[in-house]
Amino acid sequence: MPRDSRMSRMLHVLIHMDRHVKRATSEEIARMLDTNPVVVRRMMAGLRDRGFVTSEKGHGGGWELSRGLDAITLLDVYRAIGEPALFSIGPHADHPECLVEQAVDARMAQTLAEAEALLMARFETITVADLADDFERRFAAHRVRNGPGGRCASGTA
Amino acid sequence: MPRDSRMSRMLHVLIHMDRHVKRATSEEIARMLDTNPVVVRRMMAGLRDRGFVTSEKGHGGGWELSRGLDAITLLDVYRAIGEPALFSIGPHADHPECLVEQAVDARMAQTLAEAEALLMARFETITVADLADDFERRFAAHRVRNGPGGRCASGTA
């Protein structure tokens, strides 16, 4: 399993906030993600700084969406969590002056950059609302199979 | 710097073996990569198992290319080192039954798979000989700037 799951987890949270909980504390979100409130605050700080969610302290506080899911792209979320490294493979400058190493690493960098550009282009096109629609389709199919039930098959949020 | 540099390093070694050293011990290769002979043997074991290089024990032993660089693609090398994980981002199954999580992770997986397919297609197209040609062009330009000199600007191999 890849080491960095922040993007996936933040998307998960945003959809739950839109569909199910409206305002949620870090504690509640932590239960959705099966983790700790501190991890949640850390991951969501960037989303707050960029205006996708707001946080309120004190009684009745918590997190709230500050715009519609159709106004948040996957690229927005990727940037909000700090644009973490995409690839786990890459160069390692053993002898930076070696022209062989330079040639190899330049091609590797260029090739990875193409893949990165593709990913960024996709991320820019897909909104969180698109993912929420995917969820609705799965949910409809789920109701056909299992009959009417809770809003989330997991019962956790 | 990405954590896994095996592919880049193996490409570097293959080109040096073709152009400069023909037969090299793990010790010599370790110096090219500024590392340890054991690390070299570990990384090259897969290349040997797939027939791209041979290893000989004892006096006068070492590593040797067993085919031309134009018969080795980047995909061959990627596979030979064990097809390591490409991406450092991805899902994290917190609540596998949650339909929201499923929807998010399915899209993420699909998008990453597209980028992976692009990379694999590129890797399949590019041969190590292409990288060696890149090196030759850099070397020619280097000689124009600095006059005739050693075969490798680093002097390390």
Added chain:
DNA sequence: AATAACGTAACTCGTATAGTTACGAAAGGA
């Protein structure tokens, strides 16, 4: 005031590559 919540620093944990040590096996030379 007391309580509920976020904000954040600082530390530990998990995991995978990289690096190191140690030792065995094989090949060739003296």
Added chain:
DNA sequence: TCCTTTCGTAACTATACGAGTTACGTTATT
């Protein structure tokens, strides 16, 4: 035969970074 060179490999340590945890401060509501 014995010694040296070299690969093969297990096992351990070092490093890096996201994730998880603890602790404590701040703010807002009751």
